[in-house]
Amino acid sequence: MAAPAAQAPKRAASEGGAAAPDQHGAGTEVRRAVKVLLFMAAIALPWLVLHRAVAPGAFLVRAGGAISPWRLTGNDVDLDSEDVRLERVLSAAAMANNTVILTTLNKAWSEPGSVVDVFLESFRIGESTRELLDHLVIVSLDMAAHARCKQIHRHCFALVTDGVDFSGQKNFMTDGYLKMMWRRIDFLRQVLEKxxxxxxxxxxxxxxxxxxxxxxxxxxxxxxxxxxNGNPDDLGNYPNGGFTYVRSTMETIEFYKFWYAARENHPGMHDQDVLNFIKRDPFVTELGVRIKFLSTELFGGLCEPSRNMSRVCTMHANCCVGLSRKVSDLNAMLQDWRFFMSLPLKDKQTVSWSVPYNCSLQKLER
Structure with missing residues (x-):
């Protein structure tokens, strides 16, 4: 029995011969292609909407078992733990000997024209200090400070503390000030442990x-x-925790743990006063931590200004209460420094600090 004539052209086509176009088949292929495109669009559109909805800065970081209200940006746009984020920023900022420079910042001190701007400007105009900015990590204590840090500096770390608002001005010895100081001590212990x-x-x-x-x-x-008092080994010196250099050793890690725990035995005291209590403790002696006190000639402040501008490394707006007064006298220090640096060598010995100015001697407190 002969095959139906309609099958002949298809057979010929399968054997390599040319066949006339099949209009019905072409329409089927077009409809199939349209369906595929619509299916792909249905998948892509929600993804694009979601991608835009969670653009950089919209992730929430979980810390301490609760969702924190922080909106992090840049390298912090992830759900990594605080420990992972800390390791990342420390590794990026560390010097060759694994040393980093750390400072803490809250909203009040991060406003444009406030403390942090004067702080960073001093690095830019100091002798051999500009390159140290590559090793500085600004530890932000609230969302506003972290956002500002991202605008003005390379290495920023958001230190999230559940249930505590560190954003406002924290005057000396207020409850907020004490919580902030002790949070700092605990954080520094973490850095040493790393x-x-x-x-x-x-x-x-x-x-x-x-x-x-x-x-x-x-x-x-x-x-x-x-x-x-002139003796770097004398435990009778009165320390200021605003500037420290600490080596990462088992002894210093245990020392910071002991220091932090000691706050429970001295409620209502800040870290410096507690340090004065524990520095002679038998446990600290047994640890063998080698404590040194830095000279105010090199590391001065408003309590005791450096007497030698040809040697001074840092100046602290300590013994001064009030943000506006601090900013004013810090700016005056920068002006004094610029004037000193502009003088010929033979005239530099005659220059001294103009501060305290707004932080007058009558207002000096600590």
């Missing part, structure tokens, strides 16, 4: 020279002073 040594500096300190060459080679824990 194997990083650090130079911690308050943001109301201006840097004029690189301090690293002036640290003691045999000191594990080195701290600036409100008052310095």
């Amino acid at each position: 194997g990083y040594s650090f130079i911690f500096t308050d943001t109301d300190i201006v840097w004029f020279r690189n301090p690293v060459p002036h640290f003691y080679p045999d000191g594990d824990f080195q701290i600036a002073c409100d008052r310095f």
